[in-house]
Each structure stands twice: as C-alpha cells, then as structure tokens.
Amino acid sequence: MSTPEAGLLVALVGNPNTGKSTLFNALTGLRQRVGNYPGVTVARKSGTCDLGDGQKVELVDLPGLYSLAAASPDEQVVIDALSGNIAGDRRPDAVVLVVDSTNLLRNLFLASQVAELGRPVVIVLNQADVAKEQGLRIDIDLLSRRLGGVPVVLSSAWKGEGILDVRRAIASAVAKQTPMKRVVWPTNIAAALTDVATAAATDTGKQVSEADAQRLLFDTNPSTADRLGWTVTQRDKTLRSARDRVRNSGYNPMAAEPLVHYAHLRTVLEGVVTEGAGKAGRSAAVDRLLLHRFLGPVLFLGIMLGFFGSVFWLAKFPMAWIQSGVDWTKTVVAPPLDAYPMLQSLLADGIIGGVGAFLVFLPQILILFLFIGILEDSGYMARAAFIMDRLFSWCGLNGKSFVPLLSGFACAIPSLLSTRTIEDPKARLATAFVVPFMSCSARFPVYALMCAAFIGPLYGPGWESVVMVGMHCVGLLFAVPTAFVLTRLVLKVKPQPFVLELPRYQMPKPRDVLWRMWQNAAEFVSKAGTVIFAITIIVWALSYFPRDASVAERIKAANPAAAEEVVKAKVQAAYVEQSYMGRFGKAVQPIFDPLGFDWKITVGVLASFPAREVIVSTLGVTYSVGEGAKADSQHLRQAMQNAKWSEGPRAGTPIFSLAAVLALMVFFALCSQCGPTIATLAQETGGWKWAAGSFVYMTALAWIVATLVYQVVIRLS
Amino acid sequence: MTPLSQLLPGQFGKLASLNPERGVDQRLMALGLLPGMVLKLIRKAPLGDPLAIEFAGQVVSLRLAEAENLIVDVSADCPIQRPRQP
Ligand SMILES: Nc1nc2c(ncn2[C@@H]2O[C@H](COP(=O)(O)OP(=O)(O)OP(=O)(O)O)[C@@H](O)[C@H]2O)c(=O)[nH]1
Ligand SMILES: [Mg+2]
Numbered sequence: 001m002s003t004p005e006a007g008l009l010v011a012l013v014g015n016p017n018t019g020k021s022t023l024f025n026a027l028t029g030l031r032q033r034v035g036n037y038p039g040v041t042v043a044r045k046s047g048t049c050d051l052g053d054g055q056k057v058e059l060v061d062l063p064g065l066y067s068l069a070a071a072s073p074d075e076q077v078v079i080d081a082l083s084g085n086i087a088g089d090r091r092p093d094a095v096v097l098v099v100d101s102t103n104l105l106r107n108l109f110l111a112s113q114v115a116e117l118g119r120p121v122v123i124v125l126n127q128a129d130v131a132k133e134q135g136l137r138i139d140i141d142l143l144s145r146r147l148g149g150v151p152v153v154l155s156s157a158w159k160g161e162g163i164l165d166v167r168r169a170i171a172s173a174v175a176k177q178t179p180m181k182r183v184v185w186p187t188n189i190a191a192a193l194t195d196v197a198t199a200a201a202t203d204t205g206k207q208v209s210e211a212d213a214q215r216l217l218f219d220t221n222p223s224t225a226d227r228l229g230w231t232v233t234q235r236d237k238t239l240r241s242a243r244d245r246v247r248n249s250g251y252n253p254m255a256a257e258p259l260v261h262y263a264h265l266r267t268v269l270e271g272v273v274t275e276g277a278g279k280a281g282r283s284a285a286v287d288r289l290l291l292h293r294f295l296g297p298v299l300f301l302g303i304m305l306g307f308f309g310s311v312f313w314l315a316k317f318p319m320a321w322i323q324s325g326v327d328w329t330k331t332v333v334a335p336p337l338d339a340y341p342m343l344q345s346l347l348a349d350g351i352i353g354g355v356g357a358f359l360v361f362l363p364q365i366l367i368l369f370l371f372i373g374i375l376e377d378s379g380y381m382a383r384a385a386f387i388m389d390r391l392f393s394w395c396g397l398n399g400k401s402f403v404p405l406l407s408g409f410a411c412a413i414p415s416l417l418s419t420r421t422i423e424d425p426k427a428r429l430a431t432a433f434v435v436p437f438m439s440c441s442a443r444f445p446v447y448a449l450m451c452a453a454f455i456g457p458l459y460g461p462g463w464e465s466v467v468m469v470g471m472h473c474v475g476l477l478f479a480v481p482t483a484f485v486l487t488r489l490v491l492k493v494k495p496q497p498f499v500l501e502l503p504r505y506q507m508p509k510p511r512d513v514l515w516r517m518w519q520n521a522a523e524f525v526s527k528a529g530t531v532i533f534a535i536t537i538i539v540w541a542l543s544y545f546p547r548d549a550s551v552a553e554r555i556k557a558a559n560p561a562a563a564e565e566v567v568k569a570k571v572q573a574a575y576v577e578q579s580y581m582g583r584f585g586k587a588v589q590p591i592f593d594p595l596g597f598d599w600k601i602t603v604g605v606l607a608s609f610p611a612r613e614v615i616v617s618t619l620g621v622t623y624s625v626g627e628g629a630k631a632d633s634q635h636l637r638q639a640m641q642n643a644k645w646s647e648g649p650r651a652g653t654p655i656f657s658l659a660a661v662l663a664l665m666v667f668f669a670l671c672s673q674c675g676p677t678i679a680t681l682a683q684e685t686g687g688w689k690w691a692a693g694s695f696v697y698m699t700a701l702a703w704i705v706a707t708l709v710y711q712v713v714i715r716l717s
Numbered sequence: 718m719t720p721l722s723q724l725l726p727g728q729f730g731k732l733a734s735l736n737p738e739r740g741v742d743q744r745l746m747a748l749g750l751l752p753g754m755v756l757k758l759i760r761k762a763p764l765g766d767p768l769a770i771e772f773a774g775q776v777v778s779l780r781l782a783e784a785e786n787l788i789v790d791v792s793a794d795c796p797i798q799r800p801r802q803p
Binding site: 066067069071102103105106109110220252254255258259262283284287291292293294296297385386387389390391393399423495497498499500501502 | 740741751762763778
C-alpha cells in the first residue's frame with residue numbers, strides 16, 4: 001500500500017497501550033483494533049495519512065515496546081521496521097513517537113533510544129485528557145527545546161483532539177529533518193561503541209550505524225548481529241573487550257544503556273511537568289477490590305461465569321427470532337417452486353437450510369465479542385492474567401497465556417496471533433498448541449443443536465445447561481495436561497518472567513467495543529456467505545444426486561397400499577441413501593462405528609474438517625433433502641429424534657442415543673476441525689511440523705475419547 | 718537491605734541493587750527501575766504469586782522468584798518521594 005505521490009514512510013512507535021492504534025485510526029480513517037491491554041497490536045499495519053496540506057504519506061502502525069532490546073516476536077517487528085529490515089520495505093522517513101502523557105519519563109526512554117537512529121521524529125504526548133484530569137501540566141515548548149527542537153504536540157487520539165497538530169508536526173518534521181537531541185555517552189562507552197562499530201564493519205563489510213553498535217554492545221539477544229551477519233566467533237572477542245571497557249568505567253555493560261538514558265531524561269524533563277490539583281486515579285481503589293485476596297478470585301469466577309452464562313442464555317431470544325426468520329423464508333420461497341422440485345430442494349434444503357442453521361448463532365458471537373471487548377478495554381484483562389499467573393505457571397505457561405486462551409473461547413485465529421506477546425518461544429509454542437482446545441464459538445452450534453434436540457427434551461432444561469457448560473470444560477480438561485506434558489517433558493520450558501504492566505482502569509469505550517463486535521460479526525456473516533455456503537451446496541448436491549426415477553417407482557411398487565405421505569418419506573430416504581453422499585458415508589462409516597455414528601453423522605463429521613460448524617448445516621441438509629418448506633428447525637430436530645438404525649446389531653434403536661449425542665459433542669470438543677487454525681498455527685510456529693502435530697494429536701485424541709464416552713455410556717444406559 | 722520478595726504489601730523501599738545480567742532485570746531497567754528508584758509493593762496476587770509493584774507512576778507485575786534478586790533498602794526515607802498513583 002504505497003503512496004506514489006510522496007512515497008514517504010512514517011512509523012508509529014511507542015510503549016504498549018499508549019494509543020498508537022487509536023492515533024493511527026484517527027490519522028488514516030482506518031479501523032485498527034485497539035484495547036486497554038499492553039500488546040493489542042501484534043503485527044505491522046499500514047494506511048495512508050493526509051498531512052493536512054494535501055501531501056500524503058504511508059503510515060505504519062506497529063506493536064508497542066518498552067525498549068529496542070527486543071525480546072518477543074511482536075517487538076522484533078518494530079526493530080525490523082525501524083531498520084528497514086523487512087523484505088521490500090524501506091526505512092521510515094520519519095518516526096512518530098507516541099507517548100503516554102501521564103508517564104513521560106518511562107515513555108521517553110524508548111524515544112531516546114529511537115533518537116539514536118538519527119531519523120526525524122515527532123513526539124506526540126497522547127492521552128492528554130487523562131494527564132489534564134490528573135492535574136498534570138506539561139510545558140511542550142520547553143520539552144521541544146530540550147529535545148533539540150523536534151515537534152512536540154499534545155493529543156487525545158481517542159477524542160480526536162490534536163490530530164491536526166499531529167499531521168502538521170509530521171509535515172514539519174519531514175520538511176525540516178530536525179534530529180532529536182541524543183544522549184551524550186560517557187567517553188569510555190563512546191569509545192567502546194566505536195570499537196564495536198569498526199570491528200563489525202570490517203568483519204562484515206557492511207555499514208554499521210551507531211544505533212546498530214549500541215544494540216550489539218548492550219543486548220544479550222543476537223538479532224542485530226544476525227541481521228548484519230556478524231558471526232559469534234568474529235564478534236566474541238570484540239564484544240568482550242568492549243564490555244570490559246564499559247565495566248572499567250564504572251558501568252555494568254548490561255545496565256549502562258538505561259542508566260545513561262534515564263539520567264539524560266531526568267535533566268530533559270526538569271521542570272517540564274508541573275503537578276497541579278487533580279483527581280488521583282481510582283485504579284488503586286478498584287484493584288483493592290478486584291485483586292483482593294479472597295474477593296478477587298470470587299469476583300474473577302463470577303465474571304467468568306457471567307461471561308459464559310450470558311453467552312448461553314442471553315442469546316437465546318435473538319436466536320429464536322433468527323430461527324423463525326429462517327423458517328419463514330423457507331415457507332415463502334418454497335411453495336411457488338413446487339413445480340421444480342430440484343430448484344426447490346436446492347434453495348430450501350440446501351441454501352436456506354444450511355446457511356440458516358449457521359446464521360442462527362450470530363447473536364452468540366456478538367455477545368462473546370462484546371464481553372471480551374469490555375474485559376479488555378476496561379483494563380481487567382491484565383488483572384485476570386495477574387490472578388491466573390500462578391495456576392498457569394504450574395503447567396509451564398504464564399499469565400500472558402491467559403489472553404490468548406480466553407479469547408480462544410471466541411475464535412482460535414486471533415488468539416494464535418495474540419500469543420506473539422509471549423517472550424519465550426517455547427512457552428509461546430505451548431500456548432499456541434493448546435489454544436485450539438478452547439471451546440471456540442464454532443463448536444457452540446454443535447453443542448446447541450445437540451442439547452436442544454436431545455438433552456433438553458429428554459432430561460429437562462437444567463441438564464441442558466449443565467451439558468452446555470460441561471462441554472465447554474472438556475477442552476480445558478485436556479488442555480491442562482497437554483500443556484503440562486508439553487512444557488515439562490517435551491519442550492522443557494524454563495520458568496519465565498512475568499513482567500506485565502497493569503494499565504489504569506477506564507470505562508470501556510462503546511465505539512471501540514462495538515466496532516470490534518461488529519467486525520467479528522461481519523466476518524462470521526461473510527463466512528456464512530462463502531465457505532459455509534459453498535460446502536452446503538456441495539453437500540446438498542452430493543446428497544441429492546443421482547436421482548434416478550426408478551428408485552421412486554420401485555418404492556411405490558413395493559408399497560402399493562401405504563398412505564401417500566408414508567410413501568413419500570420412504571422415497572426421500574431411499575434417494576438420500578443411494579446418493580453419492582450416502583454411498584460414500586456408508587463406506588467410511590465403519591471408522592466411526594465405535595463412536596456410535598451412523599453414515600449421516602459420518603458424512604457431517606467428514607464435511608466439517610475444513611470448518612467444524614458445517615456439521616450443523618450438513619445435518620440440516622441430509623435430514624431434510626427433498627422436504628422443501630416443511631423442513632423447519634422443528635422438523636430437523638424431529639427427523640433426528642426419530643432416526644433409527646436400519647440394520648446391523650443396533651437395528652431399531654435410535655441413532656441419537658444419549659451415548660452417541662455425548663460422543664458426538666466430545667468429538668467436536670477435541671477434534672482439530674478448522675482449516676484456518678491449522679494454517680495460522682503453521683504460520684505462527686514457523687512450519688508445518690507443529691500444525692501437523694496438532695492436527696494428528698487432536699483428531700486422534702477426539703476419536704479415542706469419543707469412543708470411550710460412547711462405549712461407557714451405552715453400557716450404563 | 719531486604720529482597721523485594723520479603724516486603725510486606727503496602728511497604729515502600731528504595732532499590733539498592735539488581736542483577737543486570739538477567740533478562741527480567743533488563744526489562745525492569747527499561748521500565749525505569751534503576752538503583753535509587755523508590756518502589757512500593759502494592760500486593761501479592763491472591764495465590765501468593767506474582768507481586769504487583771509500583772514505581773515511577775506505573776504498576777507492574779513480577780514473580781516472587783524474580784523479586785528475590787532485587788534488593789531494596791526499606792530504611793530510606795521513602796514515602797516522601799512517593800510516586801504518583803496512576
Ligand atoms: N483517555 C484516553 N484514552 C486513550 C487515548 N488514546 C487511546 N486511548 C485508550 O488507550 C487504550 C490503548 O489504545 P491503543 O490504541 O490500543 O494503544 P496501542 O498503543 O496501539 O497499544 P498496543 O497495540 O497494545 O501497543 C485504549 O483503551 C484506548 O481507548 C486518549 O487520547 N485518551
Ligand atoms: Mg496498537
């Protein structure tokens with residue numbers, strides 16, 4: 001996404017949670033996800049920004065970081081972007097440093113590191129509204145002068161205040177190219193840096209900037225040396241003697257950088273901020289309650305229960321409305337097409353039945369994302385990670401795994417991306433591996449259909465809820481030991497630090513939360529219109545054809561005395577059974593026989609490997625093909641309730657026995673049935689090995705556990 | 718001189734020393750936790766670990782094991798330099 005007119009590239013850089021994405025959205029008019037948790041943005045996103053005078057630049061939003069000594073993959077993205085290290089990408093022509101106005105000192109540390117790159121910078125003091133509320137007054141002119149005349153502007157990106165100033169400041173920074181004042185390195189450190197730069201340049205034949213030399217000297221992590229191609233043997237001696245030189249001047253080489261920068265910044269900030277009367281934040285008081293020794297965990301459980309409870313029960317009503325809407329559409333569309341049975345079947349059974357069965361779950365998706373949005377934007381998510389860290393550390397993970405795992409209950413894809421904030425690659429891998437076990441919203445339709453059709457009618461609504469909640473725990477039940485074995489025995493993850501900033505609480509911003517909910521809903525609906533639609537039509541066609549007239553004649557001839565309705569039903573059944581789908585399902589069914597699945601369920605299971613929620617529409621199609629308008633949701637349930645084994649040792653007993661229903665749900669809880677998840681897992685773990693491992697492991701586990709469930713329950717009942 | 722892990726919730730201290738060779742300490746230094754900085758142990762998580770500490774106007778979590786290497790001086794006259802509440 002380049003802008004041919006200007007071709008200028010501007011990067012947004014800053015500490016996590018300072019409002020970079022909010023500012024990006026305000027400057028570009030795009031909608032990047034924002035949230036009150038350090039680490040919402042995990043990848044680089046770009047857009048076009050108008051500088052106010054018609055000049056356009058390409059603006060990139062980057063993940064947040066505290067220091068250029070990168071530790072986690074999302075932070076590495078920033079380093080790469082700043083050094084122009086990403087293939088096909090240039091170094092930014094200017095850097096906008098987004099700073100939290102309420103904590104200048106800590107935020108300017110990164111700014112001061114970035115200044116070493118020698119790029120023109122703009123300092124944006126964001127969240128100025130909060131600073132004002134706290135009674136902080138910031139002398140931006142003084143700060144600008146102290147920093148060597150770089151533009152310093154105040155903004156409240158969320159309110160849209162100061163955005164024009166930011167645009168102008170970027171334009172002026174690009175035009176004037178004023179560099180930001182840099183720290184003065186103590187003589188010995190400066191000499192050590194020169195030594196490193198010279199040696200690295202000689203050894204690699206590449207140009208080594210001062211900023212590169214600092215990374216080489218101060219960081220334990222070798223990413224800069226690797227980028228330059230400076231090998232361990234080449235650099236070892238140089239770095240050791242340079243670090244000794246730093247040590248001899250009285251600085252620990254690993255502490256020199258922050259010590260020098262912070263000392264510099266203290267003089268820069270002298271007299272810049274004056275504290276007037278203001279409201280102290282209430283975060284400490286809220287934390288006293290939400291992180292209380294006893295009340296904290298109780299409230300945590302309460303919030304989680306409320307979270308899942310409302311997803312299940314609140315959604316019931318809108319779901320019923322959508323369902324009746326779908327049924328009504330069928331009654332309208334189908335009758336006029338009585339003369340064209342094939343078209344009628346395609347529309348009513350295939351498209352409306354299949355896609356409709358899927359769309360019913362839209363309300364649940366909306367509520368799920370609404371809650372995750374509220375938890376995140378309020379600031380509670382980081383507290384939840386804080387509370388859960390101990391439990392997570394027990395299975396080798398850490399509190400930062402909480403966010404990916406919780407959002408895994410909505411969808412595994414964004415959750416897998418959010419594992420990028422975890423520094424330790426092994427812990428990240430382990431987290432990514434167990435994320436697909438979380439009961440994502442695509443499993444929900446399966447549980448909901450089974451519970452509504454079987455558990456509810458047979459055992460009452462109480463049990464229906466119990467089973468619903470229970471199914472959501474099945475994945476967790478297996479995720480914990482999986483993580484334990486993986487981190488302790490396979491990957492041997494070392495205990496990792498858990499340094500997480502607890503952001504201040506804020507009222508969730510309806511705009512951000514609703515936008516996020518809307519985006520996910522749009523994705524869900526477009527999935528219904530594409531993947532689900534396509535698979536539905538294929539399944540319909542495979543279960544409709546071939547449709548040889550002789551089948552119907554044979555059935556009619558065999559049942560001359562039967563009522564018309566009965567004959568019709570028999571004809572339908574015969575058609576489905578001899579369809580391509582029927583033949584195929586029957587051939588494969590033996591694999592799923594130990595789980596108590598008949599050929600129709602088998603077909604559904606196989607069709608749902610690309611996307612698990614397809615089972616609902618597939619069952620909708622196979623159980624209603626040829627029924628046209630009559631096949632409303634009520635009918636589908638009845639058809640499933642009445643389905644009986646027609647042959648074999650189980651002949652005459654219901655197919656959907658308690659054992660089979662439970663086995664089916666458990667199978668879906670554990671099986672790896674999501675193409676995009678596998679692809680994302682491969683992308684995030686850097687290869688197909690772990691993705692393939694996850695697929696085989698989860699699918700095998702699902703088969704084994706579902707078989708156990710079926711065999712045990714069938715013997716008990 | 719006390720390890721940070723032994724502070725009581727609500728107690729202040731001035732950082733005396735840390736171990737710059739450790740990754741965690743490097744992260745904390747980037748956040749501004751340098752020798753001489755006043756910090757406060759706000760609380761322990763309900764399960765006893767991690768800790769929440771406050772310094773330079775921010776609240777940061779830290780595991781007990783990591784806090785053992787951070788040595789603080791609790792006798793210093795700290796509360797006067799108390800950092801702002803975020
Ligand atoms: N009060 C106030 N809140 C803001 C302002 N700008 C952003 N926020 C809030 O700060 C939080 C963080 O905003 P983001 O835009 O996600 O921050 P970010 O810097 O992109 O964060 P990461 O991607 O995690 O590094 C959100 O809850 C925003 O609503 C502002 O000017 N004033
Ligand atoms: Mg962001």
